[in-house]
Structures are given as structure tokens and as C-alpha cells.
Amino acid sequence: MDFQLTEDQAMVRDMARDFAQKELVPRARKHDEQGSIDPEVFGILKELGFWGFTIPEEHGGAGLGNLELALLLEELNAGCASTGVTVSVHNSLLGSPIRRFGTQAQMEQWLPQLATGDRIGCYCLTEPNAGSDAGGLITSAVRDGDDWILNGTKIFVTNGAFAGLAIVYARTSTELKGPKGISAFLVPMETPGVSVGKAEKKTGIRGSSTTEVLLENVRLPASALLGEENRGFPIAMDTLDGGRIGIAAQAIGIGRACLEASIKYAKDREQFGSPIGNFQAIQWKLADMSTRLDAARLLVHRAALTRDAGERVTPQAAQAKLFASTVANFCADECLQIHGGAGYTDDFEVERLFRDARITEIYEGATDIQRIVIARNLLA
Numbered sequence: 001m002d003f004q005l006t007e008d009q010a011m012v013r014d015m016a017r018d019f020a021q022k023e024l025v026p027r028a029r030k031h032d033e034q035g036s037i038d039p040e041v042f043g044i045l046k047e048l049g050f051w052g053f054t055i056p057e058e059h060g061g062a063g064l065g066n067l068e069l070a071l072l073l074e075e076l077n078a079g080c081a082s083t084g085v086t087v088s089v090h091n092s093l094l095g096s097p098i099r100r101f102g103t104q105a106q107m108e109q110w111l112p113q114l115a116t117g118d119r120i121g122c123y124c125l126t127e128p129n130a131g132s133d134a135g136g137l138i139t140s141a142v143r144d145g146d147d148w149i150l151n152g153t154k155i156f157v158t159n160g161a162f163a164g165l166a167i168v169y170a171r172t173s174t175e176l177k178g179p180k181g182i183s184a185f186l187v188p189m190e191t192p193g194v195s196v197g198k199a200e201k202k203t204g205i206r207g208s209s210t211t212e213v214l215l216e217n218v219r220l221p222a223s224a225l226l227g228e229e230n231r232g233f234p235i236a237m238d239t240l241d242g243g244r245i246g247i248a249a250q251a252i253g254i255g256r257a258c259l260e261a262s263i264k265y266a267k268d269r270e271q272f273g274s275p276i277g278n279f280q281a282i283q284w285k286l287a288d289m290s291t292r293l294d295a296a297r298l299l300v301h302r303a304a305l306t307r308d309a310g311e312r313v314t315p316q317a318a319q320a321k322l323f324a325s326t327v328a329n330f331c332a333d334e335c336l337q338i339h340g341g342a343g344y345t346d347d348f349e350v351e352r353l354f355r356d357a358r359i360t361e362i363y364e365g366a367t368d369i370q371r372i373v374i375a376r377n378l379l380a
């Protein structure tokens, strides 16, 4: 077992860290306050090739794997979690399923535009009455000649406000029940009948876009179907295996930012005539944060490397997300405590980190759902 990154992987991590520290850290508060990411950040992400990170080189991307993506996402999220999730969803939830399940024609049509970021991707699974129970979705896709007509409401769509291409999960069979009658469609957002609805006001990751996507008599050609008819749910779940590794990496990035802020404050803040970092209670908090973050990173890298080896990673990805997201919230809580009253104000970034960490236990499958996935695999 090799715990060292290769030279190329270390280079990817260092480039991402350099960008995040220079361009994202100074903007993170602004992104949070204005509720959006600065447009110039989208441009820099394009210049650096981060939109096409995992898209194959023949389609204009960098052709990198899940481990490199995890390294990138840890760094981006240590700088600004709103930017981090935007890149994560684009790469993991849209680029990946087209690459893994698309026809040659679909790959040629969409991957080059996704690679440059000229089209940003979004993933439309959740509905008002189908969250954890995504197999209960009711958005419909009905055949009309060779075309499909889609109707329904998707909620909580990350990147919804500016996405150019959506993967939409819709029910294509009324006879097959639950997850069995669902198909996946590639939907250009400019298609007549597609509109962006309510934008959510959120607790954290406020710079990231989260909106409804409304589908009203949306006519799609047969070529919009991704994979086989009625076999869309396995695509959604395979996609989430990769996405969960990305969210786990996000959690580590946020947790690491908490640890770094805690170390700095523990050295700077003096009470009882001494930096508070000299008190053992504070030292134990730092030790526990650092140890749990390292353990979480090992789970994330194991899941990423296993997916890169072409194996199924459902339980490994769920373990990585379950553990890393709870560690991020542990680190955020300890960081706030170390900052005392100052941590409860917006004078320090910890209050934003505390709010940002919370989402990692909810999206792409809430914590209890990860436990269900892990336990099902144990009992199978």
C-alpha cells in the first residue's frame, strides 16, 4: 500500500491549493454575503481546466481520475465551499454519467462543452416528495412518436441558476414501480418548457446556486435518453457513488480550514497570561481534529482509488461520506469553541465554516441514508 502521492498528483494538489488560497480564500466571505460566486472565478476555473478535470482528453478535458478530483475538491473547499460544490457537481454528477453511460454521439456532443465550462452541469433527481426516497419521483416522461415529453418539478438543484445542461431523472413506466420505471435524460437548459424556479436562501454554502428546475411539456428527441429506458435509477446511484466521494472531500476541505483557523487562534489568543494553545484542553481538541481528518482522508482516497480501478464503491463511498461529513461538523464545532465568543460573530470565518459544514451531512444522501447503504451491504 502506497500512502505517497505521485509527483503528478502532488502537482495537482499544489496547483489547486495555490489557486484556492490566492483566489478563493479572499473571496469566500463575499461569495457568502452576495449569494453568488464572482464571475471572474468561473473564468479562472476555465483557464486552469478545472471544469474538465475528469473529462477524457479526447473530449477536451484533463482526463484525470477520482483521486485527483478528491485532491482538487479538498483544496477548493478549504478555500470556499460554495465554489467547491459547484465544481464537484459539474464534474461528478454530470460529466461522470455521460462518460460512463453515454453513447459516442452523446459524449461528442456534450463533453467538450462541459470540459471548457461553456456549459455548466446540474443534476435533477430530488422532488418535493422524493428526497431520500428518490425512487418515489413523479416527474414524467411520455413518448410522443420518437420524442419524449417531460413534465415535473425538481427542487434543490445545485448550479440551477446558471447551468447549461441538466441530467433529469423522470418516470418512463407507470407499470414498473419505484426505482424500476425511471430513465435519465440529458436536457439542454434552453429547451422550451424548461425554467428555473425559486432560488433557496440557505444556512450555508450561500454562494452556491440552489434552485427549482421546472419542466413543462419539454419535448426531447430520442437521443436525449442516457442509457437504457427504465434503467436510469442505477445511473443515478452510480453517479452518487462518485458524487459522495466529492462531498466527502469537500467535508475534509472545510474541516481542514477549521483546524488551520483553530491553530492560528490558539497561538494568537492569550488568556491567564498565556496563549490558549498552551492549555491541554485546547491541545486535545487540535489533536482530535487532526487525527479524525487524516482518517477521513484515508477513507476518501481509498474510495477514489477503488473507483479509479473500475470497481463498485457503493459502501466505500458511503463510509467516506458518512465519516468525513461528521468529522467536518466536529471540527467546525471545536473550532467555534476554541474561538470562544469571537467565533460566534462574523469577525472570524469560523461562523461561515460552521454553517458550510452542516450541508455535508445532508446532500447526496443524508447521514442516515449512508448508514442504510453501508448496513445493507454488510447484511447482503
Ligand SMILES: Cc1cc2nc3c(=O)[nH]c(=O)nc-3n(C[C@H](O)[C@H](O)[C@H](O)COP(=O)(O)OP(=O)(O)OC[C@H]3O[C@@H](n4cnc5c(N)ncnc54)[C@H](O)[C@@H]3O)c2cc1C
Pocket (backbone or CB within 6 Å): 089, 122, 123, 124, 125, 126, 130, 131, 132, 133, 155, 156, 157, 158, 159, 202, 210, 359, 362, 363, 364, 365, 366, 367, 368, 369, 372
Ligand atoms: C443545498 C442543497 C443542495 C442540493 N443539491 C441537489 C442537487 O443538485 N440535485 C438533487 O437532485 N438534489 C439536491 N439536493 C437534495 C438533497 O440530496 C436532499 O435534500 C437529501 O437527499 C435529503 O432529502 P430530503 O431533503 O427530502 O430529506 P428527507 O428525505 O425528507 O429526510 C429527512 C430526514 O429523515 C431521514 N430519513 C429519511 N428516510 C430515512 C430512513 N429510511 N431511515 C432513517 N432516516 C431517514 C433523513 O436522513 C433526514 O435526516 C440538495 C439539497 C440541498 C439542501
